[in-house]
Amino acid sequence: MIIVENLSKVYPDGTKALKWVSFRVSQGEFIGLMGPSGSGKSTLLHIIAGLEKPTSGSVFIEGKELTAMNEDQLSEFRKNNIAFIFQFYYLLEDFSVLENLTIVGELAGQKSPKKKALEILDFLRLSHRINHKPYQLSGGEQQRTAIGRALMLSPKIILADEPTGNLDLEEGKKIFELFLELRKQRGITFIIATHNQEMRNYFDRILRLKDGILEG
Ligand SMILES: Nc1ncnc2c1ncn2[C@@H]1O[C@H](COP(=O)(O)OP(=O)(O)OP(=O)(O)O)[C@@H](O)[C@H]1O
Ligand SMILES: [Mg+2]
Numbered sequence: 001m002i003i004v005e006n007l008s009k010v011y012p013d014g015t016k017a018l019k020w021v022s023f024r025v026s027q028g029e030f031i032g033l034m035g036p037s038g039s040g041k042s043t044l045l046h047i048i049a050g051l052e053k054p055t056s057g058s059v060f061i062e063g064k065e066l067t068a069m070n071e072d073q074l075s076e077f078r079k080n081n082i083a084f085i086f087q088f089y090y091l092l093e094d095f096s097v098l099e100n101l102t103i104v105g106e107l108a109g110q111k112s113p114k115k116k117a118l119e120i121l122d123f124l125r126l127s128h129r130i131n132h133k134p135y136q137l138s139g140g141e142q143q144r145t146a147i148g149r150a151l152m153l154s155p156k157i158i159l160a161d162e163p164t165g166n167l168d169l170e171e172g173k174k175i176f177e178l179f180l181e182l183r184k185q186r187g188i189t190f191i192i193a194t195h196n197q198e199m200r201n202y203f204d205r206i207l208r209l210k211d212g213i214l215e216g
Contacts, residue, residue, distance in 0.1 A: 001027040001189055002048065002157065007057035009043050009212075017043040018054070019212040025191065027156075030183055032200065033193040035209035041193040044209065045159045048191065049084050050074040061157065079108065083150035087162035089142045091134040097121065097145050098130040104152040113152070120148045124178065140171035147178065158182070160192045169198055176202045 002025040009018040017040045025031055033041050046052040048059055050066045059066045061081060069077060092100050098117055105113025121127055124144045134142055143163060150158060158179070164172030176199055182188045192203075200206065208215040 001025055001029075001062060002191075003058075003060040004044075004048065005058045005060075007044070007047060007059070008055050009040070009047065009052075010055045017212050018047075021057070021209075021212070021214045023207060023214060025189060027189055028183055028187045029189055030180065030202065030204045031189075031191045032203035032206040033191055033209065034195070034200075034206055035215075037195075039209040040212040041209055042161050043212075045084070045161050045191065045193055049082050049159050050078055051084070079153060081155060082157045082159065083153065083155035085143075085146055085150055085158060085160040085163050087165040089134070089146040091142060091145055091149075093134050096131050096133060097126060097137070097148075100134070100145055101148045101152050104149050108153060110152075116152060117148070120151045123151075123181075124148050138171070139167050140174060143167065143171075143175055144178065147175070151182075154186075155188065157189045157191075160190065162193055162195065164194065164196060164199070169196075172196065172199065 005022050007018050007021040010016050021044060033044065035041055047054050054067060064077065066074065066077065095103065098121065101117035101120060102113040105116055110116065121130055124147060126141060126144055129137060129141055134145065137145065164175050167175065179190055180202065183190060
């Protein structure tokens, strides 16, 4: 499903963030990406998502080479395949939970975004919060809303960068359990960067980065 080959990233200031990183991920795998601060986790996720270009190396998703696409091809590919979830939720603050989801569907030209949004919010156990604004929600509810936004485009892959970094352990576990349910119900493939050792046991497999090198 995902093939990463000899990926290197050197930032303009000379920082070598990734060095010859190669690995494969199968469909439906639940992968942890761990390693110290500055080891290259975010850089790697951004490159797999096509949000950043590598200095050398390739990323293939379902046989398509992301690293050979132009910006238009990339954004089209991303829209149909990949969702990114951040530590900070980036919700639209002036809009309700429901509107935060429906807008995504409307922009993508979906026929009945409201119906889809309500189904997703039900799955995320947010039905009682649909008319609330983000500031009225707990951190866990805000992150679930952000996940809802991601699900509006029916991604095949979810890349998450410290998705539970702002949550306490209990809320964090709920998010991981939702992710596992999505994997089970929809076969979504996950790569999740986390510092949280408590989450280790959720993963099928852990990729460990140190100083930009994949240690296996
Ligand atoms: N835009 C940039 N320009 C220069 N160096 C950068 C840039 N972004 C990241 N780096 C450097 O690249 C290395 C990897 O950074 P990255 O953010 O990928 O690490 P990380 O593992 O996600 O760390 P954290 O756990 O703190 O989020 C670090 O040395 C960082 O300082
Ligand atoms: Mg990071």
